[in-house]
Amino acid sequence: xxxxxxxxxxxxxxxxxxxxxxxxxxxxxxxxxxxxxxxxxxxxxxxxxxxxxxxxxxxxxxxxxxxxxxxxxxxxxxxxxxxxxxxxxxxxxxxxxxxxxxxxxxxxxxxxxxxxxxxxxxxxxxxxxxxxxxxxxxxxxxxxxxxxxxxxxxxxxxxxxxxxxxxxxxxxxxxxxxxxxxxxxxxxxxxxxxxxxxxxxxxxxxxxxxxxxxxxxxxxxxxxxxxxxxxxxxxxxxxxxxxxxxxxxxxxxxxxxxxxxxxxxxxxxxxxxxxxxxxxxxxxxxxxxxxxxxxxxxxxxxxxxxxxxxxxxxxxxxxxxxxxxxxxxxxxxxxxxxxxxxxxxxxxxxxxxxxxxxxxxxxxxxxxxxxxxxxxxxxxxxxxxxxxxxxxxxxxxxxxxxxxxxxxxxxxxxxxxxxxxxxxxxxxxxxxxxxxxxxxxxxxxxxxxxxxxxxxxxxxxxxxxxxxxxxxxxxxxxxxxxxxxxxxxxxxxxxxxxxxxxxxxxxxxxxxxxxxxxxxxxxxxxxxxxxxxxxxxxxxxxxxxxxxxxxxxxxxxxxxxxxxxxxxxxxxxxxxxxxxxxxxxxxxxxxxxxxxxxxxxxxxxxxxxxxxxxxxxxxxxxxxxxxxxxxxxxxxxxxxxxxxxxxxxxxxxxxxxxxxxxxxxxxxxxxxxxxxxxxxxxxxxxxxxxxxxxxxxxxxxxxxxxxxxxxxxxxxxxxxxxxxxxxxxxxxxxxxxxxxxxxxxxxxxxxxxxxxxxxxxxxxxxxxxxxxxxxxxxxxxxxxxxxxxx
Numbered sequence: 001x002x003x004x005x006x007x008x009x010x011x012x013x014x015x016x017x018x019x020x021x022x023x024x025x026x027x028x029x030x031x032x033x034x035x036x037x038x039x040x041x042x043x044x045x046x047x048x049x050x051x052x053x054x055x056x057x058x059x060x061x062x063x064x065x066x067x068x069x070x071x072x073x074x075x076x077x078x079x080x081x082x083x084x085x086x087x088x089x090x091x092x093x094x095x096x097x098x099x100x101x102x103x104x105x106x107x108x109x110x111x112x113x114x115x116x117x118x119x120x121x122x123x124x125x126x127x128x129x130x131x132x133x134x135x136x137x138x139x140x141x142x143x144x145x146x147x148x149x150x151x152x153x154x155x156x157x158x159x160x161x162x163x164x165x166x167x168x169x170x171x172x173x174x175x176x177x178x179x180x181x182x183x184x185x186x187x188x189x190x191x192x193x194x195x196x197x198x199x200x201x202x203x204x205x206x207x208x209x210x211x212x213x214x215x216x217x218x219x220x221x222x223x224x225x226x227x228x229x230x231x232x233x234x235x236x237x238x239x240x241x242x243x244x245x246x247x248x249x250x251x252x253x254x255x256x257x258x259x260x261x262x263x264x265x266x267x268x269x270x271x272x273x274x275x276x277x278x279x280x281x282x283x284x285x286x287x288x289x290x291x292x293x294x295x296x297x298x299x300x301x302x303x304x305x306x307x308x309x310x311x312x313x314x315x316x317x318x319x320x321x322x323x324x325x326x327x328x329x330x331x332x333x334x335x336x337x338x339x340x341x342x343x344x345x346x347x348x349x350x351x352x353x354x355x356x357x358x359x360x361x362x363x364x365x366x367x368x369x370x371x372x373x374x375x376x377x378x379x380x381x382x383x384x385x386x387x388x389x390x391x392x393x394x395x396x397x398x399x400x401x402x403x404x405x406x407x408x409x410x411x412x413x414x415x416x417x418x419x420x421x422x423x424x425x426x427x428x429x430x431x432x433x434x435x436x437x438x439x440x441x442x443x444x445x446x447x448x449x450x451x452x453x454x455x456x457x458x459x460x461x462x463x464x465x466x467x468x469x470x471x472x473x474x475x476x477x478x479x480x481x482x483x484x485x486x487x488x489x490x491x492x493x494x495x496x497x498x499x500x501x502x503x504x505x506x507x508x509x510x511x512x513x514x515x516x517x518x519x520x521x522x523x524x525x526x527x528x529x530x531x532x533x534x535x536x537x538x539x540x541x542x543x544x545x546x547x548x549x550x551x552x553x554x555x556x557x558x559x560x561x562x563x564x565x566x567x568x569x570x571x572x573x574x575x576x577x578x579x580x581x582x583x584x585x586x587x588x589x590x591x592x593x594x595x596x597x598x599x600x601x602x603x604x605x606x607x608x609x610x611x612x613x614x615x616x617x618x619x620x621x622x623x624x625x626x627x628x629x630x631x632x633x634x635x636x637x638x639x640x641x642x643x644x645x646x647x648x649x650x651x652x653x654x655x656x657x658x659x660x661x662x663x664x665x666x667x668x669x670x671x672x673x674x675x676x677x678x679x680x681x682x683x684x685x686x687x688x689x690x691x692x693x694x695x696x697x698x699x700x701x702x703x704x705x706x707x708x709x710x711x712x713x714x715x716x717x718x719x720x721x722x723x724x725x726x727x728x729x730x731x732x733x734x735x736x737x738x739x740x741x742x743x744x745x746x747x748x749x750x751x752x753x754x755x756x757x758x759x760x761x762x763x764x765x766x767x768x769x770x771x772x773x774x775x776x777x778x779x780x781x782x783x784x785x786x787x788x789x790x
Contacts, residue, residue, distance in 0.1 A: 269392030275316030316395030642679030
């Protein structure tokens with residue numbers, strides 16, 4: 001026994017680390033079960049961002065040759081920074097090609113990386129808690145609770161590289177060591193490495209780290225302004241470690257990015273994907289959420305007698321649990337007490353261990369920023385924040401508050417425990433103290449079980465051999481068996497068409513169009529016309545989406561293709577989610593084979609040849625036979641009083657539209673046409689319009705058509721952007737088909753919640769009538785709002 005005590009005394013940290021490792025392993029195994037020992041057989045996500053990571057990683061390691069990921073948005077591809085985790089992808093590609101090929105373990109590599117982050121988080125949180133003067137046992141227990149209760153658990157099944165809970169504890173612990181002013185150079189280098197590595201896994205880590213460190217330094221400066229010179233080296237070390245990595249990344253992007261970079265300057269979500277009181281202090285998932293909803297204490301329905309106007313946003317989840325919620329009232333009471341006694345310094349210099357005295361208020365300021373403050377109090381704030389608006393999900397910053405706040409709660413749990421033991425006069429004080437701590441741990445354990453159970457239940461459906469056997473299907477061999485080599489094709493197009501990442505076209509496709517295209521691409525090495533990557537240039541995106549535009553519109557991408565080989569077309573049987581352009585291309589393709597829900601077909605480039613010649617010939621015939629009726633500068637194939645046209649700028653179809661004016665809305669809602677339609681009842685009508693694809697606005701906006709009979713609303717339809725989207729130059733054509741329910745009804749067309757919105761060439765017509773406008777010659781005109789010959 002004496003020898004054991006000597007060993008423990010000699011190697012205490014080593015033994016504690018081993019204990020933490022063992023406990024973390026046991027908890028992970030208890031939560032994940034067989035998944036924990038079969039990490040190469042389970043994807044933690046079988047769709048969305050998670051499935052995308054698996055595809056991109058496989059394709060880049062096996063086929064990638066440059067800093068551009070060529071699997072998406074053929075033929076140019078996208079920069080690897082805009083795909084995912086460039087540092088990891090580039091390192092693994094080099095390792096697999098120069099050391100040993102481990103690419104068949106790619107699924108396990110990602111899973112091991114995510115789970116390893118939990119081990120590292122536990123270790124670092126333990127040392128942070130020890131610096132808060134917690135004894136070993138308490139530090140061990142609360143490091144486990146804080147780690148496994150982390151809001152980043154919710155990212156395990158999708159945003160893999162945001163699911164690493166170790167980042168902020170590492171950043172915070174390193175900051176603590178720097179401010180201790182021992183080995184500043186060493187710890188600032190470590191901070192630099194942490195920021196550099198994690199920023200190259202996901203840029204949001206830079207935002208999180210930067211927000212916390214800037215708030216921390218600002219508060220430290222205000223509290224120590226008299227000894228500013230003594231802290232100058234500390235501030236300089238942190239600033240260097242924080243900003244050097246991002247400067248390097250920006251310089252690297254500038255030097256390695258090719259082509260036009262005209263990405264959207266206002267990505268959707270800024271000041272929308274934010275945190276609020278509910279996402280931090282109230283449960284988000286059932287069954288706990290159901291209890292709070294039943295009580296309705298924090299529900300606007302209870303206070304305002306109306307439904308939720310703004311539901312809690314998933315991006316802002318940083319739930320601190322019942323323990324954190326309970327301590328909130330304790331902290332508020334203490335602050336009120338200090339205010340009452342006019343002890344204002346005690347508010348901003350709380351009685352806490354040194355690592356949390358400034359960190360707690362820094363995390364509060366970061367939380368307020370995560371809630372949108374003060375930006376949401378400033379009109380047009382997104383116009384004033386520059387590159388910051390590219391981080392469109394401020395709610396994720398609430399994670400900073402979670403780690404600091406839960407550490408402080410852990411400290412106070414121990415303080416209450418000691419208070420009961422020392423000051424309670426009852427002989428049961430030790431039992432009461434331990435019961436209190438045990439109750440806190442039980443409550444926390446039950447709460448953390450909910451998100452973990454949700455994650456594990458989903459992961460179990462993502463078993464590759466059983467739940468997702470398609471992932472290892474040899475599509476290259478399948479094509480060979482049906483008389484085709486993968487080299488016979490130049491790229492893949494998957495329908496329903498998906499194009500995600502330009503922030504302009506919300507073309508999501510379906511799970512089948514994603515999974516089959518990924519599987520085919522990684523098996524054959526063929527790139528895809530489809531896209532699922534961030535911040536892609538609008539000009540390139542427009543050219544790719546244009547392939548499914550109307551047959552009258554010239555396909556600009558064809559001139560950029562390296563050769564004349566056909567596309568390999570993949571299409572599912574989900575025809576209801578396909579546009580007319582997609583259905584037309586399917587009809588012109590030649591079936592190769594079928595695999596489950598997907599058909600493989602050959603799509604020759606001739607299918608994309610525009611059919612303007614036919615429209616021009618038809619116009620000649622109608623004109624020579626005097627079959628056209630002239631009305632208000634329009635020529636009609638059938639006379640009609642229901643045709644309405646509005647052109648806001650005569651230069652709409654000019655070659656240079658850079659200075660186009662048109663119908664413009666700076667911000668908000670607007671009505672751009674309101675008119676009576678005189679046509680027979682039940683006539684099928686078409687509303688069409690052109691919206692400028694502008695970099696200063698995000699997704700193409702909702703266009704609403706409302707039909708009134710007298711003053712009564714009788715019909716409301718919204719533009720379906722997924723099924724009626726056509727691209728010409730830097731314009732998008734929209735279309736709403738509707739029945740005229742009664743002759744003389746009023747039609748009102750509105751645009752909702754827009755910013756920097758340009759619109760032109762509005763046309764309402766009976767679908768049975770062809771309308772020629774902007775007729776410049778017999779071969780240059782606009783037919784039913786499609787440009788011919790321009």
